Amino acid sequence: MADKIFIGLPAFNEEKSLPELLSKIIDFSNNIDEELEVIVVDDGSTDRTKKIIEAFSDSYHFIKGLYHEKNLGLGAAINTIFHAVIEKACDNDFLVTMDADNTHNPYQIINMIQRIKEENLDLIIASRFVRGGEERGVPLIRRLYSRGAKYFFKLFFNIRNINDYSSGFRVYKVGYLRRSMQLYNNQLITTNGFDCMAEILAKFSKIGIKAAEYPLKLQYDLKASASKMNVFETILGYFDLLRRVKKPH
Ligand SMILES: Nc1nc2c(ncn2[C@@H]2O[C@H](COP(=O)(O)OP(=O)(O)O)[C@@H](O)[C@H]2O)c(=O)[nH]1
Numbered sequence: 001m002a003d004k005i006f007i008g009l010p011a012f013n014e015e016k017s018l019p020e021l022l023s024k025i026i027d028f029s030n031n032i033d034e035e036l037e038v039i040v041v042d043d044g045s046t047d048r049t050k051k052i053i054e055a056f057s058d059s060y061h062f063i064k065g066l067y068h069e070k071n072l073g074l075g076a077a078i079n080t081i082f083h084a085v086i087e088k089a090c091d092n093d094f095l096v097t098m099d100a101d102n103t104h105n106p107y108q109i110i111n112m113i114q115r116i117k118e119e120n121l122d123l124i125i126a127s128r129f130v131r132g133g134e135e136r137g138v139p140l141i142r143r144l145y146s147r148g149a150k151y152f153f154k155l156f157f158n159i160r161n162i163n164d165y166s167s168g169f170r171v172y173k174v175g176y177l178r179r180s181m182q183l184y185n186n187q188l189i190t191t192n193g194f195d196c197m198a199e200i201l202a203k204f205s206k207i208g209i210k211a212a213e214y215p216l217k218l219q220y221d222l223k224a225s226a227s228k229m230n231v232f233e234t235i236l237g238y239f240d241l242l243r244r245v246k247k248p249h
């Protein structure tokens, strides 16, 4: 049987973006041979996000909703996605995580999966920092931040071939995710904020990983909702990783 693709979407107050993104994903599902399952985590949204997820999951059997009663943060949502997928997926399946703000293009997944298979990788990251990568409509402060993050993580938590440590658009091989979760005693993600994306990679850097990047076309100009990222808090979180991330024994 062909490997299955899971798409995990952390969503907090994304009523403006989710319908369009899910429509693109439905169209994408008609263009692939693999079986697809979409897991949308509503993280205690106060807008119509939950209603939208329920409407889509009623109509499409492969779209499922998981609901946090209260807003727990991006790290908690990614953690929920990881655990749900590890529980039901096979080692050869793939987990794609994407932002739910409609700035990531699901059609890029096809090529990312092809690369991960061809090169037998554990992880592929859609990156602004490889040839062909681009970011449309990203504010200056955010461009500076993601570049700063790159130098910080290359210095302290280097992963060969990886430059974009804050990109949320990634494909993980489920077998690798399962092993790393076990090695870290289920504590792969210990922060609830946006720094979780980098924490995951910092931990992978300690246990070794075969990873690559794929050019990200970040369509930030399509973003209908305000960004929920607090740059200052996230940077503080990065410094905390220096103290907290160790090689597991
Ligand atoms: N579960 C959860 N997801 C969040 C939270 N804040 C943001 N997100 C999601 O995380 C992703 C990234 O947030 P976004 O605002 O797009 O950040 P930006 O694109 O980096 O400016 C989006 O899918 C958001 O819906 C949160 O508190 N909880």
Ligand SMILES: [Mg+2]
Pocket: 099, 100, 101, 103
């Ligand atoms: Mg985003």
